Amino acid sequence: MLSARELARVFFAGESDEARIVAADAFDECEHLGAASIAIGVFDGVHRGHQELIAALVRDARAHGCKAVVVTFDPDPDVVVSSSPAQKLMTTADRLHALAQTGVDVVVAVPFTPEVAVLDHVGFLALLSRVVDIRSIRVGSDFRLGRGGASGVAEMRAWGAVHGVDVYGHDLLCEGGEAICATRIRHELGQGHVELAAELLGRPYMVRGGVIRGRHEGSGMGFPTANLQVPDGIQVPADGVYEGLVLVDDTVWPAAVNVGLPPTYADDAASAHLEANLIGYTGDLYGSSVSLAFTRWLRPSRLFDSLDELIATVEGNIEDIRHNLGEQGVSIRD
Ligand SMILES: Cc1cc2nc3c(=O)[nH]c(=O)nc-3n(C[C@H](O)[C@H](O)[C@H](O)COP(=O)(O)O)c2cc1C
Numbered sequence: 001m002l003s004a005r006e007l008a009r010v011f012f013a014g015e016s017d018e019a020r021i022v023a024a025d026a027f028d029e030c031e032h033l034g035a036a037s038i039a040i041g042v043f044d045g046v047h048r049g050h051q052e053l054i055a056a057l058v059r060d061a062r063a064h065g066c067k068a069v070v071v072t073f074d075p076d077p078d079v080v081v082s083s084s085p086a087q088k089l090m091t092t093a094d095r096l097h098a099l100a101q102t103g104v105d106v107v108v109a110v111p112f113t114p115e116v117a118v119l120d121h122v123g124f125l126a127l128l129s130r131v132v133d134i135r136s137i138r139v140g141s142d143f144r145l146g147r148g149g150a151s152g153v154a155e156m157r158a159w160g161a162v163h164g165v166d167v168y169g170h171d172l173l174c175e176g177g178e179a180i181c182a183t184r185i186r187h188e189l190g191q192g193h194v195e196l197a198a199e200l201l202g203r204p205y206m207v208r209g210g211v212i213r214g215r216h217e218g219s220g221m222g223f224p225t226a227n228l229q230v231p232d233g234i235q236v237p238a239d240g241v242y243e244g245l246v247l248v249d250d251t252v253w254p255a256a257v258n259v260g261l262p263p264t265y266a267d268d269a270a271s272a273h274l275e276a277n278l279i280g281y282t283g284d285l286y287g288s289s290v291s292l293a294f295t296r297w298l299r300p301s302r303l304f305d306s307l308d309e310l311i312a313t314v315e316g317n318i319e320d321i322r323h324n325l326g327e328q329g330v331s332i333r334d
């Protein structure tokens with residue numbers, strides 16, 4: 001099992017080192033924050049590439065003797081401008097929370113309204129100047145802003161030259177010869193490659209959800225499962241069986257996870273689509289909110305001819321996980 005500190009990081013459950021968050025609904029009333037180096041982006045996933053860019057932002061701020069401010073959007077612009085938005089790696093709340101743990105001073109969420117969507121860099125930077133006195137700007141080298149992506153690094157540099165603001169186009173961090181980006185991570189999750197996704201993210205992929213009632217058959221089979229309802233629009237890894245970690249209150253439990261309609265019970269509408277057996281847990285989870293991190297792909301879900309075979313196979317998976325992650329919960333506050 002990971003250390004308490006690492007587990008807290010997986011679930012963004014740390015309480016220290018948190019930056020101030022100016023949420024989108026507080027943007028209009030936000031007081032002026034003073035001089036700042038800023039980074040602008042959506043930052044879905046807050047993956048290793050984002051983390052590297054933000055570490056460079058913190059250095060920019062130090063060099064300019066001012067605050068480090070991450071500027072992001074709520075909602076994710078893709079949800080507003082695209083007719084078929086991608087599944088997201090994080091809710092906005094988690095995105096802001098994860099950004100607030102990167103060592104910056106402030107995270108500002110700009111409300112992504114239709115009016116903001118049409119602004120080019122000149123209009124957008126004027127809007128931002130209401131809350132910060134911009135000293136430097138750092139964006140990914142492929143960054144685009146405005147209607148049809150009208151403004152990029154070159155346009156922002158030209159603006160910076162006039163206003164005495166340094167503009168840095170940050171080279172995208174690569175892994176395996178390819179840039180790390182949210183689309184790539186979504187693709188890997190869609191293939192069930194949760195270990196590769198974790199390598200790109202810098203931590204295991206995590207979703208949160210409420211525990212709902214299922215067919216109540218798990219307990220009878222010897223492995224009760226918490227059925228999770230993940231918010232709409234949030235990506236879930238490909239159907240299959242995984243090893244995972246589940247956070248309940250302050251405790252992380254090793255877990256055996258099934259994603260997708262169980263093939264053996266596919267015609268039962270009450271079957272769970274995402275369920276986890278928490279190893280070592282006894283109690284009632286109905287109605288509670290839990291977080292689930294995917295640590296290892298185990299096998300595809302399959303159709304079993306007999307119940308005994310299903311139970312023996314799942315018990316084998318649980319045994320494997322118990323061996324790998326232990327057989328009890330670990331507090332993240334230790
Ligand atoms: C680790 C794990 C692996 C599972 N693998 C399969 C599988 O391969 N095929 C299948 O039909 N169901 C599989 N299941 C789902 C079980 O059939 C399901 O937990 C059981 O039917 C209870 O459903 P309920 O929670 O809706 O009562 C798996 C469940 C778990 C927790």
Ligand SMILES: Nc1ncnc2c1ncn2[C@@H]1O[C@H](COP(=O)(O)OP(=O)(O)O)[C@@H](O)[C@H]1O
Pocket residue numbers: 211212213214215216217218219220223224225226227276277278279280281282283284285286
């Ligand atoms: N170790 C455990 N792992 C998961 N859920 C557990 C565990 N122990 C008790 N539970 C409880 O049992 C419920 C699951 O029981 P189950 O028979 O599978 O019913 P359902 O079909 O409603 O999920 C969970 O929602 C939770 O409240």
